[in-house]
Amino acid sequence: MAVHPLYRIARRLISPLVTLVLALILADIAWHFFSWAVLHAVWRLPENAAQAPDTDPCRAAIGHGACWAVVREKFRFILFGFYPYDAQWRPALAVLCFVALFGLSIAPRFWRPSLILLWIAVLAAVGVLMWGGVFGLSFVAADQWGGLPITLILATFGLAAAFPLAILVALARRAEGLPVIRMLAIAYVELIRGVPLISLLFMASVMLPLFLPTGWDIDKLLRAQLAFVLFAGAYLAEVVRAGLSALPLGQYEAAAALGLSYWQKTRLIVLPQALRHVIPMLVNTFIGFFKDTSLVLIIGIFDLMTTGRTATLEPAWQGFGNEVYLLLAAIYFAFCFTMAQISRTLERRLAAPHRDIEEPA
Amino acid sequence: MSNPSASAPQTPAIVLEDVHKWYGRVHVLRGLSLSVAAGERIVICGPSGSGKSTMIRCINRLEHHEKGRILVEGTEISDEPRALALIRREVGMVFQSFNLFPHLSVLDNCTLAPIRVRGLARADAEARAMEYLTRVRIPEQARKYPPQLSGGQQQRVAIARALCMQPKIMLFDEPTSALDPEMVREVLDVMIELAESGMTMLCVTHEMGFARRVADRILFMDQGEIVESGAPAEIFDRPRSERLRNFLNQILHQT
Numbered sequence: 025m026a027v028h029p030l031y032r033i034a035r036r037l038i039s040p041l042v043t044l045v046l047a048l049i050l051a052d053i054a055w056h057f058f059s060w061a062v063l064h065a066v067w068r069l070p071e072n073a074a075q076a077p078d079t080d081p082c083r084a085a086i087g088h089g090a091c092w093a094v095v096r097e098k099f100r101f102i103l104f105g106f107y108p109y110d111a112q113w114r115p116a117l118a119v120l121c122f123v124a125l126f127g128l129s130i131a132p133r134f135w136r137p138s139l140i141l142l143w144i145a146v147l148a149a150v151g152v153l154m155w156g157g158v159f160g161l162s163f164v165a166a167d168q169w170g171g172l173p174i175t176l177i178l179a180t181f182g183l184a185a186a187f188p189l190a191i192l193v194a195l196a197r198r199a200e201g202l203p204v205i206r207m208l209a210i211a212y213v214e215l216i217r218g219v220p221l222i223s224l225l226f227m228a229s230v231m232l233p234l235f236l237p238t239g240w241d242i243d244k245l246l247r248a249q250l251a252f253v254l255f256a257g258a259y260l261a262e263v264v265r266a267g268l269s270a271l272p273l274g275q276y277e278a279a280a281a282l283g284l285s286y287w288q289k290t291r292l293i294v295l296p297q298a299l300r301h302v303i304p305m306l307v308n309t310f311i312g313f314f315k316d317t318s319l320v321l322i323i324g325i326f327d328l329m330t331t332g333r334t335a336t337l338e339p340a341w342q343g344f345g346n347e348v349y350l351l352l353a354a355i356y357f358a359f360c361f362t363m364a365q366i367s368r369t370l371e372r373r374l375a376a377p378h379r380d381i382e383e384p385a
Numbered sequence: 386m387s388n389p390s391a392s393a394p395q396t397p398a399i400v401l402e403d404v405h406k407w408y409g410r411v412h413v414l415r416g417l418s419l420s421v422a423a424g425e426r427i428v429i430c431g432p433s434g435s436g437k438s439t440m441i442r443c444i445n446r447l448e449h450h451e452k453g454r455i456l457v458e459g460t461e462i463s464d465e466p467r468a469l470a471l472i473r474r475e476v477g478m479v480f481q482s483f484n485l486f487p488h489l490s491v492l493d494n495c496t497l498a499p500i501r502v503r504g505l506a507r508a509d510a511e512a513r514a515m516e517y518l519t520r521v522r523i524p525e526q527a528r529k530y531p532p533q534l535s536g537g538q539q540q541r542v543a544i545a546r547a548l549c550m551q552p553k554i555m556l557f558d559e560p561t562s563a564l565d566p567e568m569v570r571e572v573l574d575v576m577i578e579l580a581e582s583g584m585t586m587l588c589v590t591h592e593m594g595f596a597r598r599v600a601d602r603i604l605f606m607d608q609g610e611i612v613e614s615g616a617p618a619e620i621f622d623r624p625r626s627e628r629l630r631n632f633l634n635q636i637l638h639q640t
Contacts, residue, residue, distance in 0.1 A: 272482075272484075274480060274482050274484035275484060275486065277447050277480065277484060278478075278480065278484035278485070278486070279486075280447065280473070281445055281447065281473065281476075281477070281478040281547075282473065282497070282498035282502065282546070282547075282550060283470060283473030283474050283498055283502040283550065284497075284498060284501060284502060288501050288502075292497065292501070293486055296488050297486075297487070297488050300488070
């Protein structure tokens with residue numbers, strides 16, 4: 025078919041033209057950001073008569089320059105909330121513990137059963153660091169905790185508990201021979217999925233104490249944690265179930281024909297393959313769940329998002345929310361991006377080997 | 386068996402007594418009775434949908450029969466865990482679609498059940514696996530993963546995997562139907578060798594050359610019944626029923 029020459033020229037021109045326009049727009053945005061965030065930024069502030077920082081230079085720069093001084097001034101509060109100032113090395117160490125734990129867990133050479141023991145040990149150490157009360161550490165009640173440790177605790181403990189729960193629920197949903205257990209699993213998933221997370225958190229913080237015997241008081245953080253585990257468990261269970269359904273029936277039959285018991289079959293044949301199929305979806309859920317922890321502000325727990333917001337409520341610092349939110353965004357992004365990277369590494373490493381290109385005979 | 390006759394030299398490997406099965410309202414097995422002696426090699430043929438696969442899948446309890454009795458090595462099969470475990474240990478199965486575990490190496494495919502079910506030490510299981518992989522002529526592929534092998538190689542691994550459990554009985558469910566024509570031979574050769582070693586075998590297959598060569602008895606099934614059974618010469622050369630004659634005509638015209 026003959027193509028009009030003008031059409032061909034236009035086609036050749038359009039792609040570079042679009043690229044150029046987009047590049048210019050991006051460059052303009054980048055320049056504005058650079059000018060605001062670096063060139064005209066206020067990095068430190070002089071002290072006023074009351075030995076508090078004098079925020080006038082920042083006020084003067086509003087609109088064209090960032091006030092990073094607010095981050096310098098407030099980062100300890102943003103990261104650790106109302107945790108006693110002198111003991112803030114403890115939550116800091118707890119955060120490092122988490123990061124080190126995640127770092128070790130992604131290296132395949134550490135994938136062995138003892139890794140579970142390491143997780144238990146590190147999570148226990150985090151508890152000791154945060155609560156104290158032993159080894160000469162002063163006791164710090166959970167309602168004084170705040171900031172990044174809260175976010176990491178909710179997400180890590182939440183996922184560590186929700187993932188095994190999700191696997192059991194997904195298996196239960198497929199247990200044809202156990203109708204009652206199957207119904208319970210379906211009811212659990214549908215009930216939790218049908219309710220917003222916020223209302224679950226409310227229920228956990230307001231209604232749960234009503235059901236407990238008098239004299240029992242579960243910590244607010246623990247209640248929020250329970251709500252999270254239930255919530256994440258339901259969503260992860262559906263992801264795991266998708267992986268189970270994707271597995272060909274022949275795999276179950278071959279395992280059964282070899283005499284493997286149900287749990288051997290599940291552990292050695294079914295789950296390794298099913299979970300591998302759904303790594304991207306699992307990590308997707310993990311990332312969403314990590315960010316959902318910010319909803320605990322609704323029941324008055326000071327997670328990272330809430331401490332950041334609170335930091336700029338003080339009259340002197342009002343109006344400098346952008347800088348703080350950028351910091352929060354950077355922290356959230358660092359964790360979520362790392363999870364995404366881990367997901368890609370896992371997918372590559374666990375990818376089933378494929379048939380080599382046919383070798384010439 | 387209900388009537389233990391003293392003259393029987395040994396317990397039959399497999400006995401079916403009036404076995405029925407329904408899929409919903411479809412009556413797929415209609416009263417099968419059969420006795421297979423130890424070491425006997427049986428080929429089951431028949432048109433698709435005749436219940437051949439369903440019958441052998443009932444023998445190792447991948448399918449449940451609803452009426453009648455099935456005995457393997459004298460044990461009636463049921464969901465009773467000990468009976469089930471015994472059957473699964475004594476009966477090996479080879480599937481049409483191989484069903485190797487793609488996430489495990491060929492060697493691990495072969496050692497998994499001997500280690501986990503028979504309780505063998507890893508070194509012993511690996512030695513045994515190499516022995517059987519050598520018998521099916523692919524010891525050099527032991528470290529590869531199933532998706533890296535050709536169909537014929539995968540099916541030979543599947544045979545080795547089943548043999549590693551040292552079963553007394555082997556079931557084959559159309560083992561060559563999913564293979565490219567040039568790979569059928571290599572799998573049949575392994576099966577012929579196995580037959581000549583005295584293994585009790587039940588094979589669902591359309592490979593009539595194989596049937597003629599190794600079968601002690603051929604069962605012709607149609608519509609959930611065993612229509613005819615006999616030595617290969619009787620079945621092929623003197624078919625009695627109209628249905629078998631039609632079936633043989635179709636098969637012979639195909640090839």
